[in-house]
Amino acid sequence: LAKTTQPISMDSYEGQEVNITCSHNNIATNDYITWYQQFPSQGPRFIIQGYKTKVTNEVASLFIPADRKSSTLSLPRVSLSDTAVYYCLVGVRSGAGSYQLTFGKGTKLSVIP
Amino acid sequence: NAGVTQTPKFQVLKTGQSMTLQCAQDMNHEYMSWYRQDPGMGLRLIHYSVGAGITDQGEVPNGYNVSRSTTEDFPLRLLSAAPSQTSVYFCASSGVGNYGYTFGSGTRLTVV
Numbered sequence: 001l002a003k004t005t006q007p008i009s010m011d012s013y014e015g016q017e018v019n020i021t022c023s024h025n026n027i028a029t030n031d032y033i034t035w036y037q038q039f040p041s042q043g044p045r046f047i048i049q050g051y052k053t054k055v056t057n058e059v060a061s062l063f064i065p066a067d068r069k070s071s072t073l074s075l076p077r078v079s080l081s082d083t084a085v086y087y088c089l090v091g092v093r094s095g096a097g098s099y100q101l102t103f104g105k106g107t108k109l110s111v112i113p
Numbered sequence: 114n115a116g117v118t119q120t121p122k123f124q125v126l127k128t129g130q131s132m133t134l135q136c137a138q139d140m141n142h143e144y145m146s147w148y149r150q151d152p153g154m155g156l157r158l159i160h161y162s163v164g165a166g167i168t169d170q171g172e173v174p175n176g177y178n179v180s181r182s183t184t185e186d187f188p189l190r191l192l193s194a195a196p197s198q199t200s201v202y203f204c205a206s207s208g209v210g211n212y213g214y215t216f217g218s219g220t221r222l223t224v225v
Contacts, residue, residue: 034213043117043203043216044156087155101146101205101214102172103155 004088009108018075020107022088025069033064033071036087038106044087048073075109083111115139119204119217126194126224134189134220136204144207145187146171146214147179149200156203162187194224 005023012018024033032051036044048055050062050071061074075082085106120135138145143164148156158171162181176198178190187206191198201221205214 041219043205043219044214045216046213049213101156101158103148103157105153105155 004090004102004104006086006088006104006107008105009110011110011112012078013112014079015077018078018082018109020073020075020086020088020109021070022073023070024088024090027068027090032091033062033068034089034091034101035060035062035073036089036103038085038087044103047086078109078111080111080113082109084109117204117206117215117217119202119220121220122218123221124223126191126222128194128196128224130194132191132194134191134202134204134222136187136189136217137185138187138204138206138215139185140206140208140215141184142206142208142215143184144209144214145181146205147177147187147189148203148205149173149198150203150219151200159189159202191222196224198222199224 032049034049035047037047038044048057048060048062050064052064055062063072085108087103087106089101117138146161147159149159150156157173159173159177160168160171160179162168165181165184168179168181181187201219203219204217207214
């Protein structure tokens, strides 16, 4: 299973752009990179997913360089409600064709007023 | 509302008791998984299923059984509860080609 490394915690002021970088040196050719957000006492929530280059949705952007050994989640103009733990995952295809998700400890983002 | 429903939300068990955590989804998703999350930790995969009648072990399967008799349901059975199984359990589902999983709200289990 591909291992991911991301900062344990980050602080940001409201209104700033936040970039969280994840390293995944052993990513395989078929792997996708997915980011989840988790608030206390809730299950993780899917944010964004990508394979290469750049993906953008209404919530965030995901930047993946050509070598795919890292990725960066970008949250524009964060608010207090963005305070959460953010997980970077690399999807691994099992023999049956499913994707097992391996969660690390995530990055705890604290947004400061 | 469409999504993943877990019951119960809270449960206290005595050591040695057995119980089943229920998980149901109404999105016709093929893939379903069970995770546990301990304080300060990420989620660890217990068991997963790629369709009705097919299950497989994840990272921490010992002490847990699963079955998938229908597409909608994926119950998790604790055979003989131990204090080490005190945790928050999350069920998740995903459809073919949709690599984003939808998670339930969790079951907080305490074994005393």
